[in-house]
Amino acid sequence: MQSILDFFSLHIEIIYIVILSIFLGIEVIGRVPSVLHTPLMSGANAIHGVVVIGAIIVMGEAQPGNYIALVLGFLAVLLGTLNVVGGFVVTDRMLEMFKNKKKPQKPATPDAA
Amino acid sequence: MGIHILSICYLIASVTFILGLKMLSRPDSARKGNLVAAAGMAVGIFGTIFLYEQEIDGEKHHLRNLVLIFSALTIGTILGFISAKKIKMTAMPEMVSLFNGMGGACAMLISVIEFNHYLFTAMPAVGGVIFLTQELTTVSMIAIVAGLVIGSISFAGSIIAWGKLRGVIKDVSFKGQRNLNMFLLFVLISAVVLLVVKTPVTSGEIGGYTLPFTDGSNSAWAISSFHIYLFFGILALALVYGVMFVFPIGGADMPVVISLLNSFTGVAAACAGFMYNNQAMLTGGILVGAAGTLLTILMCKAMNRSLLNVIIGTWGGNAGAAAAGSSEQGHYKEITLSDAAMVMSYANKVMIVPGYGLAVAQAQHTCHELEKILEEKGVEVKYAIHPVAGRMPGHMNVLLAEADVNYEKLLEMEDANDEFKTCDVVLILGANDVVNPAAKKDPASPIYGMPILEVELAKTVIVNKRSMKPGYAGIENDLFFQPKTSMLFGDAKKVLQDIIAEIKSV
Numbered sequence: 001m002q003s004i005l006d007f008f009s010l011h012i013e014i015i016y017i018v019i020l021s022i023f024l025g026i027e028v029i030g031r032v033p034s035v036l037h038t039p040l041m042s043g044a045n046a047i048h049g050v051v052v053i054g055a056i057i058v059m060g061e062a063q064p065g066n067y068i069a070l071v072l073g074f075l076a077v078l079l080g081t082l083n084v085v086g087g088f089v090v091t092d093r094m095l096e097m098f099k100n101k102k103k104p105q106k107p108a109t110p111d112a113a
Numbered sequence: 114m115g116i117h118i119l120s121i122c123y124l125i126a127s128v129t130f131i132l133g134l135k136m137l138s139r140p141d142s143a144r145k146g147n148l149v150a151a152a153g154m155a156v157g158i159f160g161t162i163f164l165y166e167q168e169i170d171g172e173k174h175h176l177r178n179l180v181l182i183f184s185a186l187t188i189g190t191i192l193g194f195i196s197a198k199k200i201k202m203t204a205m206p207e208m209v210s211l212f213n214g215m216g217g218a219c220a221m222l223i224s225v226i227e228f229n230h231y232l233f234t235a236m237p238a239v240g241g242v243i244f245l246t247q248e249l250t251t252v253s254m255i256a257i258v259a260g261l262v263i264g265s266i267s268f269a270g271s272i273i274a275w276g277k278l279r280g281v282i283k284d285v286s287f288k289g290q291r292n293l294n295m296f297l298l299f300v301l302i303s304a305v306v307l308l309v310v311k312t313p314v315t316s317g318e319i320g321g322y323t324l325p326f327t328d329g330s331n332s333a334w335a336i337s338s339f340h341i342y343l344f345f346g347i348l349a350l351a352l353v354y355g356v357m358f359v360f361p362i363g364g365a366d367m368p369v370v371i372s373l374l375n376s377f378t379g380v381a382a383a384c385a386g387f388m389y390n391n392q393a394m395l396t397g398g399i400l401v402g403a404a405g406t407l408l409t410i411l412m413c414k415a416m417n418r419s420l421l422n423v424i425i426g427t428w429g430g431n432a433g434a435a436a437a438g439s440s441e442q443g444h445y446k447e448i449t450l451s452d453a454a455m456v457m458s459y460a461n462k463v464m465i466v467p468g469y470g471l472a473v474a475q476a477q478h479t480c481h482e483l484e485k486i487l488e489e490k491g492v493e494v495k496y497a498i499h500p501v502a503g504r505m506p507g508h509m510n511v512l513l514a515e516a517d518v519n520y521e522k523l524l525e526m527e528d529a530n531d532e533f534k535t536c537d538v539v540l541i542l543g544a545n546d547v548v549n550p551a552a553k554k555d556p557a558s559p560i561y562g563m564p565i566l567e568v569e570l571a572k573t574v575i576v577n578k579r580s581m582k583p584g585y586a587g588i589e590n591d592l593f594f595q596p597k598t599s600m601l602f603g604d605a606k607k608v609l610q611d612i613i614a615e616i617k618s619v
Contacts (some may be wrong), residue, residue: 017395021400026404037500038510040138041209044401050386053393057389058230059185060179060182075185075222076223083193
């Protein structure tokens with residue numbers, strides 16, 4: 001019991017961030033028209049590529065003689081970068097197609113389904 | 114100094130992710146939103162490389178191995194850029210799935226390296242007990258293992274989903290699969306609990322001295338070799354579970370699975386963020402986790418199915434029975450190309466219902482051509498887009514936008530259903546389950562309750578399919594046997610080209 005309470009008081013800021021971010025994530029995409037579902041999924045896919053920052057840190061902390069960490073870290077940074085760059089470029093290509101078109105006068109109806 | 118600027122970099126990154134997602138959900142700002150998030154990501158990544166500091170023996174050090182980091186970044190950027198630029202628009206869903214798998218693998222590897230880091234700095238093992246020089250608290254252990262498990266499932270699952278969408282991997286289902294998956298999940302969770310609630314090490318030896326840990330309070334500084342095997346056992350089990358999880362899920366449910374795995378990777382990224390107390394990773398990951406879950410639920414709702422139902426997958430089992438039950442269907446009639454061309458060019462209003470067949474045949478440009486030629490003849494042409502047509506929600510919108518089809522011509526399901534009764538001809542291009550009336554009429558049908566496009570309200574229905582084979586859900590479609598329906602077999606692109614030629618010659 002004490003350890004659970006300790007956990008909460010020690011990480012209370014992170015817990016706040018997590019809970020607020022959950023609501024924000026739901027709120028932010030709650031009114032998305034279905035036409036944008038695929039680009040949005042793809043954009044979100046690129047954003048979770050932020051995990052590459054963790055890969056960079058873990059790679060940068062690896063001791064010079066720790067070859068397992070170096071090889072795996074290299075791979076992690078590579079894959080994370082693929083996720084970020086590929087994700088953003090694919091999303092941009094999808095959205096490129098929507099430009100220079102006549103936009104609907106009223107905002108598209110939210111996906112009520 | 115540097116570390117404070119880095120905090121600001123992470124703040125900027127977090128804000129751009131929120132703004133980016135917000136802008137991505139509006140058509141007029143979507144493209145800019147994507148760029149905003151990308152810019153924030155660049156700030157976060159380069160901030161980390163140049164400003165991150167770690168404390169070693171009381172001294173602050175910048176990151177090591179910068180050459181390797183930059184090589185990996187460069188190779189990743191080039192490969193990612195080229196593959197994203199070269200991929201065909203029709204293959205977009207599998208590309209998203211593949212990139213998602215890369216992110217999952219990245220999270221998985223971070224956990225492995227982090228665990229390895231504790232072992233690498235530990236003292237040599239004596240009598241099966243390893244003493245750590247860095248404290249491995251239960252909380253860190255939870256973050257590491259959660260990142261490992263979620264990342265691995267996401268990685269393995271995404272790769273299988275990618276293979277399935279490419280057609281390289283077939284649906285695999287066998288008797289008892291559901292129970293096996295449940296069992297795997299149970300074993301996986303048990304193993305994780307066993308690892309996290311580490312059995313306290315009660316005694317160990319250092320330099321010939323036996324140290325008693327009577328209260329187990331020092332267990333954060335020691336680990337037994339059993340736990341190391343357990344850790345890698347969990348990794349293997351999570352990978353196997355990821356594969357088994359996606360194996361039985363049928364094609365119509367693929368978008369749901371990809372979206373779900375997408376949110377998994379978000380959570381895995383957040384776990385890594387927790388490990389390093391990194392706000393950018395934490396907010397980015399949780400945002401995607403929450404938004405991805407909501408998107409997944411929206412997709413399930415569009416198909417009138419529960420998420421649990423999709424995951425456990427009762428689809429395949431029922432389909433066989435339903436298909437067998439309706440085998441004594443009536444006859445269908447075919448229509449010739451010239452008749453189809455005639456019917457359409459003399460109609461007042463034509464509604465086109467695109468489906469996966471259109472994507473496979475890459476017929477979006479030809480389809481737009483047909484639309485233009487019909488409009489020249491004074492026919493009103495619109496498109497009815499079912500929310501789950503194709504392999505991803507919005508898949509058809511993206512394809513038709515690529516072919517320059519006017520945004521305003523694309524009707525969402527509710528609007529389209531209001532307009533069908535004023536249509537003379539409905540042309541269905543490679544869509545099947547989304548127009549199957551069984552979803553409304555037959556309670557025994559596995560797709561019963563799914564909202565569909567009510568194409569029967571129109572005067573005539575022309576269905577273009579490659580053959581009479583049932584659609585992705587594997588069930589028969591009554592629509593094809595109705596008197597007002599006629600079939601036009603063949604590849605969508607070829608058929609459309611022939612129709613255009615016919616209309617021109619009329």
